[in-house]
Amino acid sequence: xxxxxxxxxxxxxxxxxxxxxxxxxxxxAYLAAIDRANPALNAYVAVTGDKARDMARASDARLxxxxxxxxxxxxxxxxxxxxxxxxxxxxxxxxxxxxxxRYESTVTANLWADGAVMLGxxxxxxxxxxxxxxxxYYGPVINPWRRSRLDTVVMPTTHQxxxxxxxxxxxxxxxxxxxxxxxxxxxxxxxxxxxxxxLCAGATATDTGGSIRQPAAFTGTVGIKPTYGRxxxxxxxxxxxxxxxxxxxxxxxxxxxxLLGSMASVDAKDTTSVDRPVPDYEAAIGKPIKGMKVGIxxxxxxxxxxxxxxxxxxxxxxxxxxxxxxxxxxSLPHTKYALPAYYIVAPAEASSNLARxxxxxxxxxxxxxxxxxxxxxxxAAGFGREVKxxxxxxxxxxxxxxxxxxxxxxxxxRNLIKRDFENxxxxxxxxxxxxxxxxxxxxxxxxDMAADPVKMYLNDIFTVTVNMAGLPxxxxxxxxxxxxxxxxxxxxxxxxxxxxxxxxxxxxxQAAGTFQPQKWW
Amino acid sequence: xxxxxxxxxxxxxxxxxxxxxEDAERMTGELNAIxxxxxxxxxxxxxxxEPMTSVTPMEMKKRQDVVTDGNKAADIVANAPxxxxxxxxxPKVVE
Numbered sequence: 001x002x003x004x005x006x007x008x009x010x011x012x013x014x015x016x017x018x019x020x021x022x023x024x025x026x027x028x029a030y031l032a033a034i035d036r037a038n039p040a041l042n043a044y045v046a047v048t049g050d051k052a053r054d055m056a057r058a059s060d061a062r063l064x065x066x067x068x069x070x071x072x073x074x075x076x077x078x079x080x081x082x083x084x085x086x087x088x089x090x091x092x093x094x095x096x097x098x099x100x101x102r103y104e105s106t107v108t109a110n111l112w113a114d115g116a117v118m119l120g121x122x123x124x125x126x127x128x129x130x131x132x133x134x135x136x137y138y139g140p141v142i143n144p145w146r147r148s149r150l151d152t153v154v155m156p157t158t159h160q161x162x163x164x165x166x167x168x169x170x171x172x173x174x175x176x177x178x179x180x181x182x183x184x185x186x187x188x189x190x191x192x193x194x195x196x197x198x199l200c201a202g203a204t205a206t207d208t209g210g211s212i213r214q215p216a217a218f219t220g221t222v223g224i225k226p227t228y229g230r231x232x233x234x235x236x237x238x239x240x241x242x243x244x245x246x247x248x249x250x251x252x253x254x255x256x257x258x259l260l261g262s263m264a265s266v267d268a269k270d271t272t273s274v275d276r277p278v279p280d281y282e283a284a285i286g287k288p289i290k291g292m293k294v295g296i297x298x299x300x301x302x303x304x305x306x307x308x309x310x311x312x313x314x315x316x317x318x319x320x321x322x323x324x325x326x327x328x329x330x331s332l333p334h335t336k337y338a339l340p341a342y343y344i345v346a347p348a349e350a351s352s353n354l355a356r357x358x359x360x361x362x363x364x365x366x367x368x369x370x371x372x373x374x375x376x377x378x379x380a381a382g383f384g385r386e387v388k389x390x391x392x393x394x395x396x397x398x399x400x401x402x403x404x405x406x407x408x409x410x411x412x413x414r415n416l417i418k419r420d421f422e423n424x425x426x427x428x429x430x431x432x433x434x435x436x437x438x439x440x441x442x443x444x445x446x447x448d449m450a451a452d453p454v455k456m457y458l459n460d461i462f463t464v465t466v467n468m469a470g471l472p473x474x475x476x477x478x479x480x481x482x483x484x485x486x487x488x489x490x491x492x493x494x495x496x497x498x499x500x501x502x503x504x505x506x507x508x509x510q511a512a513g514t515f516q517p518q519k520w521w
Numbered sequence: 522x523x524x525x526x527x528x529x530x531x532x533x534x535x536x537x538x539x540x541x542x543e544d545a546e547r548m549t550g551e552l553n554a555i556x557x558x559x560x561x562x563x564x565x566x567x568x569x570x571e572p573m574t575s576v577t578p579m580e581m582k583k584r585q586d587v588v589t590d591g592n593k594a595a596d597i598v599a600n601a602p603x604x605x606x607x608x609x610x611x612p613k614v615v616e
Contacts, residue, residue, distance in 0.1 A: 011615060094538050100600065101600070102593075102596040102599055102600075103596075152570055198616075220601075227577075228576050228577070229577050230579055233584070242575075243595060263583075264548055268582070268584060271581055271582050273580075273582075274579060277581075277591050334565070336561075337561065337562055339567055340558055340559040340560075340561050341559075341562060343555060343558065343559050344559055344562070351536060355537075359602060360601065360602075360609050361598075361601055362598070362600035362601060362602075363600070363602070364602070365602035365603065367612075368612065370612055370614075371568065371614050372537070373539075374611070374612055375538050376534075376537050376538060376539035379536075379537055379538045379539070380538050380539035380540065383538065388538055388548075389548065389551055389555075391553070392532050392533065392536055392538070392548060392550060392552060393535050393555055394534040395532050395535050396524065396528075396532045396552070399532065401544040406559070408569065409562050409563070409574050410559075410562060411572035411574075412565075412567040412570040412571070412573075412575045413565050413567065414573040415570055415571060415572065415573045416570060418563065418576070446544070452554060453554060454555060455559045457558075468576075469576065470576030470577055471607065495577065
């Protein structure tokens with residue numbers, strides 16, 4: 001039964017509709033897999049077994065009658081940032097201790113309305129602030145991928161049995177796994193690990209500066225951050241409201257398209273939700289890209305980038321050219337300013353959004369001698385180091401005397417970053433191809449990154465521009481490095497042109513194949 | 522621009538986060554590293570550039586000014602650490 005977890009969403013959907021399997025069977029297979037793997041991987045912070053079984057039973061009742069909806073009976077993991085009614089929702093922070101909302105986020109409500117089954121809540125960086133999933137109150141998530149060494153094994157000549165069968169000898173290659181534990185990336189590290197390690201068929205995630213695409217790249221999965229305004233933010237714990245977007249992490253491009261089609265909607269409860277019908281994303285897969293103009297931005301070639309990333313990028317270019325696309329060199333001159341501008345805008349918005357955690361309305365309360373003392377003690381005990389750091393930066397850049405120098409300057413630079421993209425798209429470029437990350441997954445408790453927060457921030461150097469400009473971006477696995485770790489490419493599209501991203505990503509996937517970690521857990 | 526220990530303590534107070542002397546010293550170093558990193562924005566010529574106010578060009582949607590929700594006092598206080606008769610309980614703020 002455990003191999004039911006190997007099915008992609010599109011495969012499971014066909015078998016469920018064909019009544020070859022039941023939603024209960026596939027749900028039980030995932031719950032058993034989570035039970036076995038979670039002590040090693042720490043992907044789930046809450047498993048909702050009873051709820052999953054109830055939802056699966058309801059799905060089976062519909063499937064029997066041939067009334068299955070788009071995601072009927074498909075078991076999903078939900079990032080802890082999404083409000084789920086009556087279920088653990090803490091943004092993996094201590095300050096939201098015990099919080100169980102009385103409402104359901106629009107994105108998850110959309111998934112349940114399409115028949116999906118909730119397996120539980122997924123680990124993440126605290127309040128989605130981090131690039132390694134190490135800032136979670138629930139401890140780090142472990143990447144199912146490990147570095148490996150390619151060994152050449154000499155096969156001895158053997159004689160077997162009385163028949164005198166002789167194996168010819170020779171050599172074969174085998175990968176020997178290293179023991180070092182790696183991060184899955186962040187902030188959606190639990191989502192990426194759960195999808196990559198077959199602990200859910202697909203997962204919800206969110207992306208403020210790269211939190212869907214970087215973990216997808218680190219785990220050999222597909223992750224898309226849609227255009228700002230495509231998925232409702234209602235009911236999702238806010239980090240930086242002008243940048244936050246929800247999106248899926250999935251095992252292949254088709255599954256990502258299926259999930260986004262269900263997550264996206266027009267929602268009156270989010271004033272930034274855009275009034276545009278949700279297209280059939282899946283229909284874009286398989287369409288030829290002949291004649292498509294693919295831009296290659298020279299500014300994404302950064303100092304110290306490993307040779308392997310550059311080689312992967314060149315491979316991606318070749319694949320798209322071979323498929324008939326026209327490759328054009330482009331320039332996005334303000335690229336290098338996106339990350340510094342982000343580290344003003346995002347903390348500023350976070351300091352405002354996180355003001356609500358005061359020990360009065362929900363979560364943790366640490367008593368104090370008066371109300372201000374209670375606020376200060378509650379927030380000191382409830383927030384982790386990275387979250388405090390960002391609240392402090394945000395409070396500083398918004399404080400009297402510094403607002404113009406920092407915040408206003410950053411918002412102007414943000415307009416220039418957006419304009420760079422507009423100019424390129426106006427010149428006829430349909431999609432932009434870049435590496436997804438400047439490196440493969442790194443080790444847990446990396447000393448360099450622990451010593452210097454800016455080093456950790458540099459993980460998002462290729463993804464953060466997309467959030468600053470509100471554009472859609474997809475990370476698609478494109479190969480393995482010399483140590484056997486997955487590497488991803490990123491495609492950036494015009495506003496609300498997710499279809500072109502799926503169409504182009506499918507071409508890369510076709511050429512590169514899909515990638516699975518060797519099981520050690 | 523860089524911050525000193527006194528500024529860090531003042532900002533912590535504004536942010537309502539209690540910090541020990543040791544926390545404040547560590548944060549001073551970390552904040553200065555980040556402020557050093559973001560200072561490269563000063564080299565960008567932004568003359569004539571408007572600050573971004575909305576990443577998507579759109580009119581703010583306005584809903585009808587009618588009651589669509591309510592009578593949820595029990596739900597609203599359900600997660601509070603201390604309540605009494607559907608009120609949030611806090612330490613005394615007015616003598």
